[in-house]
Amino acid sequence: MSRFDSWVNTGPFSARDVGLFRIVFTLLLIPYLPRLSGLGAYPSGLLDPPAGPFAMLREFPPVPVLVVMELVIAVAVVATLCGLYTRVASILLTVMLVIAYGLVFSLGKVDHVAVMISVPAIMSFARWGDTFSLDALRRRPRRGRGSATGDPTTIHPTRSQPQWPLRFLAIAIGIAFVTAAIPKVSNGWLDFSTQASYGYQVRQNFIAESPGLLAGVLAHFPSAPLWEMLDWVTVLLELGVLVSVLSWTTWRTVLSLLTLFHLAIALSLGIFFVGNVLAYGAFVSWGRVRLPAWHLSVRTSEALARFGPAGVLIVGAIVWIAGDALWSVRLDVGVIILVAGAGTGAGYLIRLARALLRRFVTARSERAAPVA
Structure with missing residues (x-):
């Protein structure tokens, strides 16, 4: 088997993972x-x-x-x-x-x-x-x-x-983000003289019917360095999604960051990327959920x-x-999906950070141990 075939067909997902995801996904899809x-x-x-x-x-x-x-x-x-x-x-x-x-x-x-x-x-x-x-x-x-x-x-x-359908879905999500990032680059999001994120924030605060809970505060916080950094982080994150497909660990890490990013967008702009978070659920280890x-x-x-x-x-x-x-209840369901997704993403990042810290401490202890 070639390296490409091995990459495509290798993954951590079990039949229980995808079966339980089917139930969760379709239940949450019904209001939409x-x-x-x-x-x-x-x-x-x-x-x-x-x-x-x-x-x-x-x-x-x-x-x-x-x-x-x-x-x-x-x-x-x-x-x-x-x-x-x-x-x-x-x-x-x-x-x-x-x-x-x-x-x-x-x-x-x-x-x-x-x-x-x-x-x-x-x-x-x-x-x-x-x-x-x-x-x-x-x-x-x-x-x-x-x-x-x-x-x-x-x-x-x-x-x-x-495993290949999960890899295919990951690539499809990555391509979708690239198509969102390219127009931002061409429209000047990386131009230091403008802060596109702040422009969107001000527009949503004064024009949108349902701006985010934090829209009023953020629209009156015109810190150019902060908003410029947010412009760059947004573009680089969207471009990096496709690259992260190369590794399942990296992919899950980026998705975890995206769940937090989507929650922040909902709070600041009032835009709910519920469909994205639902799709990210395909990469959760649902089989670990203990059932009666x-x-x-x-x-x-x-x-x-x-x-x-x-x-x-x-x-x-x-x-x-x-x-x-x-x-009529889709907005309430959307809030639940975004909060649950962000909670799951944060939990994954915390576990990953603990594992990396434990590995670092172990490696440092082994280097510091005296040679017999």
Whole structure:
């Protein structure tokens, strides 16, 4: 195997890690599912689609079509959550979200969701439906065909976990940050005569409907050296994300810094990069979370496997009906995601610092020890 192949296929992620991430990701994604039916009321004159295939759009689809799209998205996210036909459901979810957000963004306002909506399709190739899923229960041996052995929440207990989809997702996140950094460089963020970060802060404080909690204080703190340093830190951090993909430790360290950075942006500018933090969750060691010991009987497993598809359809319909109510709490959910992400990132950085300090002290003690 070449060094490149070894790099791509090497990683610390287990089947439990990606399986639990699937559940966390889809649960937190539900409040952010786009609401489309209202688009049918907008006249074609308001269309301002972004560059790409949606630029060919002349009018929004009819309301019945938009409603069906909402329902398909709701069922796809519940199917992915429950791990039913997970790969198909995950890819369908990403495709439908791309179309749905493309329609929403055709009104002129574009949000940062590209990384988030690509996660299901990418993670489907990491077999994130092999554990804690209806697929795992459906593929267990049935009564009369041998006894059920092994972990009932896992499809292939002995198969190695694919690592390359995680590396691919990391590269995709890195490229997204590079595309954000390059315009900043070309627009003068590294020019010592201007402080772009401060300009954004002042604008958000006086123009934005919901500026950050610290916006008023920071807008009246015009320290040129501080804001210039923040300009450079922002650009270098965004450019460094892609480079950090070379090492999982470095990658997780940079992501931890980014979670703190996103929380700071929310507090200062009132901009919530929730989708980014959700995507970072793919690189958390969820398998270390201690869960209560439990075991499903063969009868219960068979019942879930048999009636699971009907249950997914019913729950998907409920999610669709409750869509407006769920959409109304997305800001509260976003705060929880950002705070939890920053807490997780800070915890990782603290553990890393302790490990490095312990290694340094040990190495220094060994050098200072007398030779026998």
